[in-house]
Each structure stands twice: as structure tokens, then as C-alpha cells.
Amino acid sequence: MGTRVGQKTVRFDKMPIILSTAAVAGNAEKTGPYGSTFDIVFDDDLWGEKTYELAERKMLIKAIETAMAKAGLKPDDISYLLGGDLLNQIISAGFAARQLGIPFFGLYGACSTMAESLMLGAMIVDGGFAKYAACATSSHFATAERQFRNPLELGTPKTPTSQNTVTASGAAILSSTGDSTYPAVTYATTGRVIDMGINDVNNMGAAMAPAAAETIISHLEETGRKAGFYDHIVTGDLGTFGSELMLRIASDAGYDMTANHLDCGVLIYQGNELMHCGGSGCGCSASMLCGHFINSMNQGTIKRILFVATGVLHSPTSALQGESIPAIAHAVSLEMGCGS
Amino acid sequence: MDINRVLDKKNYQKYVKKNMPKSKFLKECAMAFLVGGLICTLGEALDDFAEYTLFLDEAGIGTFRSAVLIFLGAFFTGIGIYDVLGRYAGAGSIVPITGFANSIVSPALEYKWEGYILGVGAKLFTIAGPVLVYGISASVIAGIVYYIIGVL
Known part of the structure; x- marks a missing residue:
């Protein structure tokens, strides 16, 4: 339990x-x-x-x-x-x-x-x-x-x-069963809906960055872990600008994640200028986690990640009616060597 | 941790606005000028062709020029090139009449799967609709103003 x-x-x-x-x-x-x-x-x-x-x-x-x-x-x-x-x-x-x-x-x-x-x-x-x-x-x-x-x-x-x-x-x-050679889900931190009043639907990274920062910092506070405990803190789709903002908010709050933070949205199209701030969408973090990150854990190149998928909860209707963009971030901690 | 205690909404919005990546204004204006200019030059060439080769009258020249440009806008939308042009040219390819054709043909292509009545029929003017509504409204108002000036 x-x-x-x-x-x-x-x-x-x-x-x-x-x-x-x-x-x-x-x-x-x-x-x-x-x-x-x-x-x-x-x-x-x-x-x-x-x-x-x-x-x-x-x-x-x-x-x-x-x-x-x-x-x-x-x-x-x-x-x-x-x-x-x-x-x-x-x-x-x-x-x-x-x-x-x-x-x-x-x-x-x-x-x-x-x-x-x-x-x-x-x-x-x-x-x-x-x-x-x-x-x-x-x-x-x-x-x-x-x-x-x-x-x-x-x-x-x-x-x-x-x-x-x-x-x-x-x-x-x-x-429910499997040995320690598989990645295990050890902790989960459920995010709150955060709205900093950003209303530009073409700038979702800025809307999501505060939610991501809150969830990650809450996770670290509540588990007593340091940011460096994880090989990577992997956010979903903050993009290049959103990642900058998240790191800035976290560092202002006393948490430095520049060394081990990665963002799936930045990684997936890296080097492709046409994608501007990077990738987004459910499939962005899902495919990067279920492909690259879990593969790397199974191969033993990384041992612990905090997977933080980020989302915005607006709709085209709410945006047209002038409402700002609420955002959420959920974190799950995935670790090798823990299975039962 | 409560983000609202460490992050002030107003300050954050200001910070975002100041630091977000901006459009490359000069480069984009230059591209818009170049591409928009080329499309208009093509229009001029069509005018000359209609006048000196097809010997059309003034109304005929205008109709010929518009029809050919609209056809080209629709054609290049259909073969998937116009959106690539728009990515680089911005207003240069949106403002001319070819952009208007693009704004009608792109929803027509997009919504065919939802059927010809409730898909294409209903969505055809989603982009161009506002332009038509306010363009036609403005022309009616201009007409009334002209009429009143004429009477006086």
C-alpha cells in the first residue's frame, strides 16, 4: 500500500x-x-x-x-x-x-x-x-x-x-510484480492548477513553467530529496523559453536544476529551427519517456529520473473569451533497483 | 510549496513579456515586402498581358488579373506550397488576393472529411468570413456616406 x-x-x-x-x-x-x-x-x-x-x-x-x-x-x-x-x-x-x-x-x-x-x-x-x-x-x-x-x-x-x-x-x-532490473514508480507528486495570468496561446511554455516549478519543488520538499538525487529532471513540453523560465523560478526559490534538467519538447526536435520553441502535446513527453528514457534506464545508463509532464487546461473557447491559461504539472519518480 | 507565495503574477507577466523570443522585425518586413511586391508585379504583368495581347477593356483587365491570381493562390494551396511560402513571407503572401484564395481553399481541403454540407459548407469561410463581413459592411457604410454627400 x-x-x-x-x-x-x-x-x-x-x-x-x-x-x-x-x-x-x-x-x-x-x-x-x-x-x-x-x-x-x-x-x-x-x-x-x-x-x-x-x-x-x-x-x-x-x-x-x-x-x-x-x-x-x-x-x-x-x-x-x-x-x-x-x-x-x-x-x-x-x-x-x-x-x-x-x-x-x-x-x-x-x-x-x-x-x-x-x-x-x-x-x-x-x-x-x-x-x-x-x-x-x-x-x-x-x-x-x-x-x-x-x-x-x-x-x-x-x-x-x-x-x-x-x-x-x-x-x-x-x-505489481517484477524484479529490480525494471524501472519502478516510487513516488508521485500531483500538481495543482496554476494560472499566472498568461493569455498568449502561442506561449504555453510561459503558462506551464510556474506549474512545473511548483510541482518539482513540492516533490523535493516533501520527499526530502535534493535536485541532484535524480540523474535527470525531465519536464514534458516547456520548450526552450519555458525551460528558461522554470529554471529561473526554481533558482529564485533556492533550487538549482540547470545541471540535470532536460525537456522533452526541447530534445525531440533539437536542431530544427522551424519548430521554434520545440515540441508539445501529450505524445511529446510520452514518446520520449517510453522510448529514450525508459530504454536508457533499462540499459543502465541512467538510474533515476523525475518525470514531470506539463499541460495547459484551456480550450479555444476559453481563449476567445479572454480567459488566461491554467496549467498543471504532475511528477512521477522512476528508479532502478527498487522493484519488488 | 505554494508558487503564488514566491512568484508575483504581475512581475512574472512583465518578465515573460520582456524576455520572450521576439520576431525578427526587419528581416520579416523585408521578406514581406519582397514577396508581396513580387505577387503585385505578377499582377501588373497580367494586366499588361490582358491589355496588349488579349486586347481586353478596363473591366476585363481587372477581372482577368484577379481570376488568374486567385487561381494561382488556390492552386499553390492545393499542392501544399502556399503555407510554406507564408511561413517565410508573412503578410507578403497573406495580404494580396492570393492570400484570400488561400484562406478559402485551406479550410475547404481541411474539412472535406466532415462532409460537404456541415464540413466544407459550414467551415469554408472560417478564416475569410470576418474579412467579408466587415469589408462588405464598410462598403455599405461608405456607399451611404457617398449618397448623402451627393444629395447635399
Whole structure:
């Protein structure tokens, strides 16, 4: 059973392990520096489907199926699927669950969904309610553009603070049993919704940075750990400017993370100037975690990370009505050598 | 930890505004001038072609020029080039009539999956709609003003 260690943080005493993960990604991600870490990649945004929405759903299903296959499990073995995406009524996750037939919790944490699903999945597994749980999320550049922004072929320039929605999906299978050679979920820190009054929808990094800083600092305070305890503190999609802001806020509060902070949004398109401040979307942190970071943990090159997925909880309607952008960040601590 | 205790909203917003990456104003203006100018030069060339080769009258020249530019705007949107141009040219490719064609064709392409009535039909003017509404309204007001001046 878990133990509450602070206002926002719980410890998982049984330490559910991440049995397997899978990441699926599109073309822009494939040609980026982490292209080789994804299990499945595809070139065309439609991926042989009739609509982009269908392509996104296919990504999510493939990610979950691949993660299950790696663990040697079938849908019937999994007690819960926890997932969500960016589309209205989280249709990618809901329709994927329709096909897979696994009992389903639909989540909406915007781009923080991967950490949210891992946290809740770990609570379910640690609480003894499931042997296996699947946590998954996805985002697709084209579906997000048409829902949140403009038609794809509209010729308007992007602002320098904008970020590009990542076309990718990630899935992780949590298990109640497994040895210490697997990464374990040890702590979870649930974020509060923070709103600093930023209302520029093209500057989400600035909206999310304070939420990320609060969650990370709360985690360190409540666990009594130092920032340096982790090989990396991995934020989801703050982007280059958002990362700068987060590090600045943290350093003003007395926490220096410049040495070990990484941001999935910065990493995934590194070197690609067209992406301005970097990547964003549920699939950004999900594919980087389920690809590169978990792979590196399994290979032993990194031992401990604090995974902090960040999301904004506005909608096009709230933005048009002049409301500012509320943001959230959830943190899960993943460590090697802890499984039970 | 409560972020609201260490971070003041107003100060944070000010800090963000001051430090956020800014548009490269001069470079973007130059690109907009260049591309917008080229599109307008093409319009002039079409005018000359209509006048000296096709021997059209003044109304015909205007119609010919607009029709060809709108066709080109729509065509390059359809083959996926206009949005790439727009990324670099900004207002240079948005403001001319080719940009207007782009703003109609891009939703037409985008919403075909939702059907021809509630998809294309309903969303066709999502971008151009406001321009039409206020453009036409302004022309009506201008017409009334002209009429009143004429009567007086």
C-alpha cells in the first residue's frame, strides 16, 4: 500500500514496475535526434488511414499493442487502460479502448496525461486492484492544428514562442510484480492548477513553467530529496523559453536544476529551427519517456529520473473569451533497483 | 510549496513579456515586402498581358488579373506550397488576393472529411468570413456616406 508523505506526494511501498513501454512517432520526430528510439515510425501523416483522427487512433493502438507484446501480455491480462489525448471528448483514447476491450479510464490532463496516467496506474497497482495496468497517450500535429489552430494549408507564420504539436504516442505497462532490473514508480507528486495570468496561446511554455516549478519543488520538499538525487529532471513540453523560465523560478526559490534538467519538447526536435520553441502535446513527453528514457534506464545508463509532464487546461473557447491559461504539472519518480 | 507565495503574477507577466523570443522585425518586413511586391508585379504583368495581347477593356483587365491570381493562390494551396511560402513571407503572401484564395481553399481541403454540407459548407469561410463581413459592411457604410454627400 502507498503512504502519503506530503500535501501533494505519495510513496508507493510496493513499487509498481514498468514492465514494458512502446513509442510510435511520425516523420518530423523520426528525422529528429531521437528518431531511432521509437519502436514504430511512419512517414505520411495519414499513415494509410482516411483521416488524421484515424491515424492518431492507430498510433495509440499500436503503441499499446507493442508494449503488451513486449511484455508477452494480451488485452485480457490488463485490468485497466488509463489514457487520454488532446482531441475533444478524448476520442483517440476512447476509440482505442473500444478496439482493445480493456476496462478503461479516460483522462484529460492535456500534455500532462502521460504522468497523470502513470501516477493513477501506479496507485491502482500499488493498491492491489490490478496486476497489470496500461498507461497511454497520443497527440498528432494535424489533428491538434485543426482543433486548436488554423487549417493546415493556411499560409500564416508561427510566432517565435510557438511550439509544434508532436505526432507520437507512448504506452507503458505497469506491473505489481517484477524484479529490480525494471524501472519502478516510487513516488508521485500531483500538481495543482496554476494560472499566472498568461493569455498568449502561442506561449504555453510561459503558462506551464510556474506549474512545473511548483510541482518539482513540492516533490523535493516533501520527499526530502535534493535536485541532484535524480540523474535527470525531465519536464514534458516547456520548450526552450519555458525551460528558461522554470529554471529561473526554481533558482529564485533556492533550487538549482540547470545541471540535470532536460525537456522533452526541447530534445525531440533539437536542431530544427522551424519548430521554434520545440515540441508539445501529450505524445511529446510520452514518446520520449517510453522510448529514450525508459530504454536508457533499462540499459543502465541512467538510474533515476523525475518525470514531470506539463499541460495547459484551456480550450479555444476559453481563449476567445479572454480567459488566461491554467496549467498543471504532475511528477512521477522512476528508479532502478527498487522493484519488488 | 505554494508558487503564488514566491512568484508575483504581475512581475512574472512583465518578465515573460520582456524576455520572450521576439520576431525578427526587419528581416520579416523585408521578406514581406519582397514577396508581396513580387505577387503585385505578377499582377501588373497580367494586366499588361490582358491589355496588349488579349486586347481586353478596363473591366476585363481587372477581372482577368484577379481570376488568374486567385487561381494561382488556390492552386499553390492545393499542392501544399502556399503555407510554406507564408511561413517565410508573412503578410507578403497573406495580404494580396492570393492570400484570400488561400484562406478559402485551406479550410475547404481541411474539412472535406466532415462532409460537404456541415464540413466544407459550414467551415469554408472560417478564416475569410470576418474579412467579408466587415469589408462588405464598410462598403455599405461608405456607399451611404457617398449618397448623402451627393444629395447635399
